[in-house]
Amino acid sequence: MVARRNFMRTIAVALAGSMLSSMAGAAPMPQAPGKDRPNIVVILVDDMGFSDFSSYGGEIPTPNIDALADNGLRFTQFYNNARCSPTRAALLTGLNPHQAGMGYLSGKVEPESRGTFGRLHERSVTIAQLLRGSGYMTAMTGKWHLGNRPGTTAATRGFDRSLSAVAGGIYFPDQTFGTRGGRRFLLRDGERIELNDPSLGKDWYGTDLWTDEGIRYIDEAREEKKPFFLYLAHVAPHFPLMAPQADIERFVGNYREGWTKLRAARFKRQQEMGLIGPNTGLGEVPEAADDWDALSEADKTRFDRMMAVYAATISRVDQSVGRLTAHLKATGQFDNTLILIMSDNGGNAESGPRGRTGAAPWGGPSSDTWAGMNWAVLQNTPFRSFKHFTHEGGIATPLIAHWPAGIAANLRGRLERTPAHVIDIMPTLLELTGTRYPETFAGHAILPYEGTTLAPLLRGNPAKRDKPIFWAHEGNNAVRDGQWKAVKRLGYSWQLFDMSADRTERNDLAKEQPARLAAMSSTWDQWAERTYVDPWTDEPRRTDWGAPIGGGAQAEDRPRRPRRRRRN
Template identity: 55%
Template sequence: MKRFSILLALTFVFGSRLAPTGSAAVPEKPNVVVILVDDMGFSDLGCYGSEIPTPNIDALADHGVRFTQFYNTARCSPTRASLLTGVYPHQAGMGHLDNIIHEGSKGTTGRLRDDVVTMAEVLHDAGYLTCMTGKWHLGQQHGTPPWERGFDRSLNSPSGGIYFRKQPYRTEVFLNGEKKQKDDPIFGQKWYSTDLWTDWGMKFIDEAREEKKPFFLYLAYCAPHFPLMAPADEIAKYRGNYRQNWAKLREARRQRQIELGIVDEAWPLSEIPEQVPNWDELSDDEKDRFDHMMAIYAAMLDRVDQNVGKLVAGLKERGELDNTIIFFMSDNGGNAESGPRGIYEGKNPGGANSRVFLGQSWATLNNTPFRSYKHFTHEGGISTPLIVSWPAGIPAARDGKLVKEPGHLVDVMATVVDVTGAKYPTEYDGHNIQPMEGVSLMPAIDGQKLHRTHPIYFEHEGNRALRRDKWKLVMKHQEPWELYDIDADRTEQRNLIDDEPDLAKELIADWEAWAKRADVGPWPGRSREAWGEEKKPKEQGKAKKPKEAPAA
């Protein structure tokens, strides 16, 4: 039974829970909001163990559910492709970033393939007004911008960045397909882009209400991706909070995670890599530098949280909150690019003319308690918080509950199709469409088990993984396969590959069959962006002119 068809029964059972908070009547179909943040680690939200206060996101979790084993693809463009299409990244043509094209490949084309449909295309055909704001990064330069892939309204950055109105790079955005300069009066005289994306998202929601349509909003925040930037008053709130040992901060986060039920006390905290310096051996100037970097990062997440609060309040004022299903997640694990020291350039780090990357040392905190980072398929690279809230569709008795069933981005499309009653096509615009790879998450949200017919698969830059039930097969590029019992050892400390040779052989064969089916080609070489591969940055000296920041 499709989810929307039982709303009437839910109304009878849960009464006041389903009463609209404003004047609008609850529509037959729920509104859909998908919020994606960029480069945020598993433990960076208060409700996942962080010391960074995120009260509005935590409130969303308190009135919904939190997943403890939800997975992304370890990288930006691949995650966005998988999230929006319901298939694995290579099947959508986005095996890497959208500026990477492998000649002759169907899996790394730099654009969304024609044999997939986006969530916007599916919901547009179901009568929704489809909207997006924020970071696209799915091949706009190669012919697949948002307005060509189902979005009726959009305000987007082609590939990310953009925090302040005045800064030396990424000077343009696109409003409903029309190129606009960032200083265009239509956006106002002073803004911070995290606020801009939310404000325009609400404008588009109002247009949907005027047209008496349910809405789909894909809100793709650029924060907290480098270059790290935040309003000065926000940064000041956190200055001095991080003049303390990152090892102790990791231990404190893990303890909170245990208390919250997010992690199992039996899982040991992963070791800090040897590249990360001993905090106690740093000079006072170095400690101040690291404190400032993490304060900027915390300020960016604080501002995201404020905007989630603004969005929720706006939905409530409009009478739309109760019948809006909201998903909140991150596109990959914490980002260790730029090495242990990160990058700290500019006269006013965190301001519009600065260039700050958080780096490996703090990324090790972001991903507590797991191993590794963005790019990689160990748990630190692919684990994301997932919060799902829907007052009219999730029983109040489930408020604040943890969902421990494993899930993946491919499941979001299946869930949205389930709850909206939309039709996922077999043919679209003259092309045969690949079937969805995921399953609806609604049984797990309701406290039941998910029934998958296939494992969950991963590949990025030659880093590979497969998750089947409690077993995880994983490989770092050009290194041997590893095997872990995730129920007993989710921090991946005890490699069982030699203890379970028959199982390992079976899982490896399964992964290889999937890779062939899903157009996963061979990775031609190790990325220089990988955390351990870049040369150690030079010591901070005279401020340099900021450079164009990488996209993802």
């Protein structure tokens, strides 16, 4: 079976290389010398706030991730796309989500839409497809969420090896919540396997499973003497929050101080680290948030336990990073492996202030634990708002870049303050690996990537961004142009913030600078038209497979929405 698998992979790589080199007008792909081409690991966590790693101010111990931050670059203004599928699409394609076909969630289709197909569109190509054609062994583990139908999975989007969940929420083989729809099974190299499949072992925990499988794929690449690209997309800390009970118990009692005091403590550490300016204030808290001091002791115990479950999922991710880096060191690959760690959106407030718990023990395979809005305010310290929204709490993410062979010693441990976005990952990896971006792929015209390479930052040089950064999700829109950010929530007017002085978006300058705001909102309109952003008025109702999965009502108040208007 292994021999046949390797043979089929060799054929697939050969075909991909042939396809790339036969493109009309395509020059041969430039490649860096084999010994200099880095291995690449991209680690994506799910629904994690800006401040949850201890290297970003959190109280959750993350020593293995912190070690990478201390010896790499720690970005202070890196952005995602406020939601899982749109971020993943931009990460893998270098396009804005609607351009890549993922204007909303995986499997959600809007008829007549230009950008909401529920899958990656043929006008996009993934970094895995390009790196495979450039001689890399490509692998993916964890949450896919970029297509559910045959032909839309990781196995058909450039990954030689994959063990994936088509959606999130899978932590244990015997869990009873969150296994509806696409969560009942996994896909190994595109083929369905059940959660209790013997090949997965017994009593696995999802974070460990994705990591251990990724390590196996790394070893396969080493046997084949190829550089590798591993996309490790954790489910944690997405709802329903689950972790081994021993990990949860380590954190029980740590959150009895409540979210207000813990947020202030995180904020103080962030300022001491230099992540946030000394004159910056904390972002606003929704009126619906609870006053910790007014809670009953029973409620405090409940909330403490809920956040302990969340903290345990983060801790377990850190442990898995430690196991991965230890393996890279043991096999002599650590120094020439670029590791990137980020989150797909900000902390999740979808379950409202009270969160959810479900069956006891909370955090176990039969529970339904969501941390809720109160704790999401803490997770997103110091920012306002949450997942779904384009204020900083919804889109600001840690980005840690570690690469001993590629980041100069005098830069290690540096705070990188350049604003950057997940669409920048594609051009960065292309430059570092000497891989060309095509005009066509597999017979389809490919849109030019939208991002800017961040490779100069790894050498201590400035990155040259020639256009603003844009967002559009569920009618929540934003544009960042240098120090200025214009942001608009669905049903509300545009706001304007000077991010150099007001990163937490406390002082709206819309009335003071109407001309600047009008110009920026007009620029957003032009971008939206160019990148297939449909006017948003309602959630897509059609799915391209079975029952809808995931999601949930947005936590913040918002107007009732009429049906989507069609563009003529």
